[in-house]
Amino acid sequence: MAIYKIYPEKDTTIYSAYPLMNTGLDQILEIQNQPSSSNEDAQVSRILIQFPLSEIQQTIVKAGGPGNYKAFLKLFVADATELPDNYDLVVNPVSQSWEVGTGRFLYDPSVTTDCTWEQRNNTNNWRTSSFVANTTASFRLDSPGGATWYILFEDSQSFAINSTKDTDIEVTDIVGNFNNLNVPNNGFLIRMESGYEFNPSSSYSLKFFSKDTHTIYPPQLEIRWNDSVYNTGSLTVLSNDNTTVTVGNNIGQYNRDTKYQFRVNARPVYPTRQFVTQSVYILNQALPSASYYALQDVDTGDYVIDYDNNYTKVSCDPNGNYFDLYMNGLQPERLYKILIKSTFVDGSTMVFDNQYTFKINK
Numbered sequence: 056m057a058i059y060k061i062y063p064e065k066d067t068t069i070y071s072a073y074p075l076m077n078t079g080l081d082q083i084l085e086i087q088n089q090p091s092s093s094n095e096d097a098q099v100s101r102i103l104i105q106f107p108l109s110e111i112q113q114t115i116v117k118a119g120g121p122g123n124y125k126a127f128l129k130l131f132v133a134d135a136t137e138l139p140d141n142y143d144l145v146v147n148p149v150s151q152s153w154e155v156g157t158g159r160f161l162y163d164p165s166v167t168t169d170c171t172w173e174q175r176n177n178t179n180n181w182r183t184s185s186f187v188a189n190t191t192a193s194f195r196l197d198s199p200g201g202a203t204w205y206i207l208f209e210d211s212q213s214f215a216i217n218s219t220k221d222t223d224i225e226v227t228d229i230v231g232n233f234n235n236l237n238v239p240n241n242g243f244l245i246r247m248e249s250g251y252e253f254n255p256s257s258s259y260s261l262k263f264f265s266k267d268t269h270t271i272y273p274p275q276l277e278i279r280w281n282d283s284v285y286n287t288g289s290l291t292v293l294s295n296d297n298t299t300v301t302v303g304n305n306i307g308q309y310n311r312d313t314k315y316q317f318r319v320n321a322r323p324v325y326p327t328r329q330f331v332t333q334s335v336y337i338l339n340q341a342l343p344s345a346s347y348y349a350l351q352d353v354d355t356g357d358y359v360i361d362y363d364n365n366y367t368k369v370s371c372d373p374n375g376n377y378f379d380l381y382m383n384g385l386q387p388e389r390l391y392k393i394l395i396k397s398t399f400v401d402g403s404t405m406v407f408d409n410q411y412t413f414k415i416n417k
Contacts, residue, residue: 058366059114060384061276063266064107065155065242067170071198072098074173077158077166082268083133085160086144086247087260096195097253102263103149103170103202104128105242106276108233115234118280125279125366126230128210128243130263131272132220137259140216143248147204148229149241150190151175151182173200195253204244208232211248220261230276271352271386279366288373290341293397296405299324300342300395307413312383317348319369319376319395339375344368345398348378353390353412362396369395387417 067079072089084102091098118124128146153175158166174180183192183199194201212224222245232238251257264272301320309315321342346369350360360367369376385391391414395407 057118057280057282057379057381058360058363058384059117059278059381061106061110061114061278062384063104063274063276066102066104066266066274067153067155068100068102068160069170069172069201070098070100071172071195071201072100073161073165073171074198074200075165075167075171076160076162077156077169077171078160079156079158079166079169080267081159082265083160084130084263084265084274085260086245088247088251088254088257089260090255090258097255097257098198099201099247099252101201102130102245103153103242104245104266104274105149105240108240111230111240111276111278112234114278115230118278119282121231121234123280124227125225126227127277127279128222128224128226128245129275129277130222130245131274132262133264133272134262135220135260138214138220138261139251139257139259141214142251143211143213144222144224145246145248146210146224146226146229147206147244148208148232148238149244150187150203150205150239151179152239152241153202171200172198175202193249193252202244205238208238222263226276230278271355271389275384277384279363281365281368282379283368283370285344285368285371286373287341287371290339290371290373290375292341292343293321293323293399294343295399295401296397296403297324298322298342298397298399298405298407300397300407301409302393302411305393305411305413308416309382309413311385311387311415314379314381316377316379317393318374319378321376341371342369342376342395342397343399344371346376347396349394349396350380350385351392351394353392359385359391362394369397382415385415387415390414 154169156169192203233240347362393411398404
């Protein structure tokens with residue numbers, strides 16, 4: 056029931072139309088295909104993004120090591136125009152190191168140092184021939200470059216006409232090879248599938264927020280694992296949605312880079328009368344095992360963490376239900392709301408929204 060968010064240490068877009076333009080500080084990452092004036096081919100762009108290896112390795116240890124986690128690359132769409140009805144975005148590990156640079160799209164004059172379509176740093180171009188084993192590249196002959204990548208490790212996500220354009224690409228295999236150093240962590244290359252890249256009859260633009268965005272949507276590498284337990288002890292398990300739920304230990308403000316355990320109290324709305332020495336209204340019971348938490352940004356209504364049957368399960372011990380939340384992936388000074396969803400043995404499903412909110416301190 057754990058989701059840990061890692062933010063990029065660098066990202067950029069490289070454009071074949073501007074082979075020496077650096078965009079390392081741009082607030083937008085873009086995948087595009089624009090036919091050239093001759094209409095014989097098209098100019099394209101690709102995204103490079105890299106996450107800190109030390110944080111990846113530390114998080115995998117938290118998750119219990121290889122085989123116990125899944126990794127997902129998340130980018131949030133800023134704008135999308137003229138996209139194909141159906142397409143795939145493809146992700147490979149970059150096979151050469153690169154320097155991010157300090158340029159922005161169409162700066163005048165352009166910043167031409169560090170990573171561009173043609174070069175990976177101030178002194179080295181991307182390899183365009185004599186590739187190292189298990190690596191390759193793809194480019195037009197009149198615009199060599201566009202980064203290099205490993206062939207053996209490739210992930211993708213398919214998109215349909217009505218699907219969200221945010222990415223949630225599973226990259227577990229690539230991250231695992233970064234972790235065990237089988238592949239150097241030079242980050243990810245994200246590109247359009249080959250059927251649409253350099254296609255003179257296809258024109259599109261897909262823009263995502265970058266690490267330098269002033270919004271709440273920077274790219275993320277999510278490491279997810281299931282560390283939930285369900286041991287009710289002597290607690291009675293609630294059997295229907297005639298239930299009330301509270302989060303009793305929410306202190307309202309938390310520091311970033313901490314983990315906090317929220318205790319979830321549950322009981323019937325109308326408890327059965329019992330001959331006991333304390334109020335039946337404070338006797339805790341257990342939510343069913345099919346219970347999950349979610350986290351929602353109060354201002355936007357977006358789910359920062361959505362319900363997930365594998366990774367947001369609510370745990371239980373003999374004292375009641377709980378879940379652990381890593382605060383590192385939450386933006387400071389924003390208000391977040393805790394939601395709990397349970398499916399009971401009678402088949403009913405209930406979402407408990409009691410306006411329990413908190414924020415992250417700067």
